[in-house]
Amino acid sequence: MKRLRSLTTNVLPPLLFFALVLCAWQAAVSLFGIEPFLLPGPLLVAQAIADNLPRLLSATLLTASGALLGFVLSFAFGFLVALLFSQSRLIERSLYPYAIFLQTMPIVAIAPLIILWIGYGLQGVVAVSFIIALFPVIANTTDGLTRVDPHILDFFALNKANRWQVLFKLRVPGAVPQMLVGARISSGLSVIGAIVGEFFAGYGTEDFGLGYLIILTNGQAKTDYLFACILFCTLLGLGLFTTVGSLSNFLLRRWTGAPE
Amino acid sequence: MESQLVVAAGLNKYFPSGVQALHDLNLEISRGQFVSIVGPSGCGKSTFLRLVAGLDQPTSGELRVEGHDPLGLAFVFQDATLLPWRSVAHNITLPLELRHEDADERVTQTLELVGLTDFADAYPAQLSGGMRMRVSIARALVTRPQILLLDEPFGALDEITRQRLNEELLRLWQEDHWTSLFVTHNVSEAVFLSQRVLVMSARPGRILADIPIPFPYPRSAYLRSAPEFIRIANGISRQLAHADEL
Known part of the structure; x- marks a missing residue:
């Protein structure tokens, strides 16, 4: 019952608004006779989706696997780097500027270089996605591992805890909320990374992802198809983001006191 | 002759910033005693507890804690400082x-002792502030410490919860008679709990007065309204007001 009410108060209004925008959009396109290659109406976009559904789905799947691999790799590697940073101030001070450097370097500028070194296809796409998604994991996990209540550290010291006990019984579990914040940000970024990667890395004319499809449809002035690609990109990003979000709420239920 | 568990002689503590926290502090605490320290905020009470715990070193002077083994010592902090991802039982373990010591039986006993058996599987976020502090005290007592250091443990609680936990703490102390060093800025709490109340001066802290509290144990909640109790508490409050002006 409560679920139903939250559905009607939270989900219904934005959906209604969306339907309203679609109607206005379609009306404007028909009324002013806008060329479909400039701005196709929602009906044309829907038609494009229906016509190209298998292609769109296989492209989304390929982009999703690139993004997911990039995300998982960035999370694993970022966690290890943060673990290293938390163990030595010297290492952190020496390497952290380069992590920031990696973050501020425009990925679009170095993507061709990555492809040159790593090659076309999935590995190139994953590499770009990985690099884009890495920094938030490093920054948030390092923060979580190093910011510990000093009184709890005193408590561990009083009980003669060794370095490993402090790390694995205190710092790592204590950093979980921060790690998940980082994961949420990187999950969205990894999708952007995969699409940017596909702009450059493509796959081939047989098997390709959404990024390649965007370039292709744009080049052929199939704007309705392009709109369909953009919609699928957005849905993919949203899907990954909400999955990580729900996973994080589930993992943190003990922190917040939510019923198990 | 009573054995002295804690002896401090001419204790001085300077922080790296150059601020002097403690000045020529002298005191002796016998085994099994319940001693409270009251003083203006920032007077160095907590610093002294940290020195006794071995978490910090004095700049000069002598501090002897009998069998100075941190494992015989437990600390209860201002906040419950529980680990939110562990259940009550696992926090106490x-x-x-x-320390790689056997836990099962002692955790069960301790849960029973503090009346938390029904909450063994609850998580800290599901508990009230008073309950969390009881878990924190249980976590300290599970190691069967010889000396328990408490740094304003009830400071963040409402008055009724505080009084109830005061009575609870006394009951626990009477069962085992660990030596208790209790820091607070609440005079009534100090008088209710202790055999001795030490009044500290404003920073740099030193002991201004050592006041014996004559009431026998067990002490009941009614003691708080006894004229003699109020007279002693008022006397200490006056000393504290004076300490603040010094």
């Missing part, structure tokens, strides 16, 4: 786990 933690010190034994860190």
Whole structure:
């Protein structure tokens, strides 16, 4: 019952608004006779989706696997780097500027270089996605591992805890909320990374992802198809983001006191 | 002759910033005593507890804690400082786990002792502030410490919860008679709990007065309204007001 009410108060209004925008959009396109290659109406976009559904789905799947691999790799590697940073101030001070450097370097500028070194296809796409998604994991996990209540550290010291006990019984579990914040940000970024990667890395004319499809449809002035690609990109990003979000709420239920 | 568990002689503590926290502090605490320290905020009470715990070193002077083994000592902090990802029982197990000591039986006993058996599987976020502090005290007692250091443990609680936990703490102390060093800025709490109340001066802290509290144990909640109790508490409050002006 409560679920139903939250559905009607939270989900219904934005959906209604969306339907309203679609109607206005379609009306404007028909009324002013806008060329479909400039701005196709929602009906044309829907038609494009229906016509190209298998292609769109296989492209989304390929982009999703690139993004997911990039995300998982960035999370694993970022966690290890943060673990290293938390163990030595010297290492952190020496390497952290380069992590920031990696973050501020425009990925679009170095993507061709990555492809040159790593090659076309999935590995190139994953590499770009990985690099884009890495920094938030490093920054948030390092923060979580190093910011510990000093009184709890005193408590561990009083009980003669060794370095490993402090790390694995205190710092790592204590950093979980921060790690998940980082994961949420990187999950969205990894999708952007995969699409940017596909702009450059493509796959081939047989098997390709959404990024390649965007370039292709744009080049052929199939704007309705392009709109369909953009919609699928957005849905993919949203899907990954909400999955990580729900996973994080589930993992943190003990922190917040939510019923198990 | 009573054995002295804690002896401080001419204790001085300077922080790296150059601020002097303690000045020529002298005191003796016998085994099994319940001693409270009251003083204006920032007077160095907590610093002194940290020195006794071995978490910090004095700049000069002598501090002897009988069998100075941190494992015989437990600390209760201002906040409950529980680990939110561990259940009540697992929070209480933690010190034994860190020391690689057997836990099961002692955790069950301790849960029973503090009346938390029904909450063994609850998580800290599901508990009230008073309950969390009881878990924190249980976590300290599970190691069967010889000396328990408490740094304003009830400061963040409402008055009724505080009084109830005061009575609870006394009951626990009477069962085992660990030596208790209790820091607070609440005079009534100090008088209710202790055999001795030490009044500290404003920073740099030193002991201004050592006041014996004559009431026998067990002490009941009614003691708080006894004229003699109020007279002693008022006397200490006056000393404290004076300490603040010094």
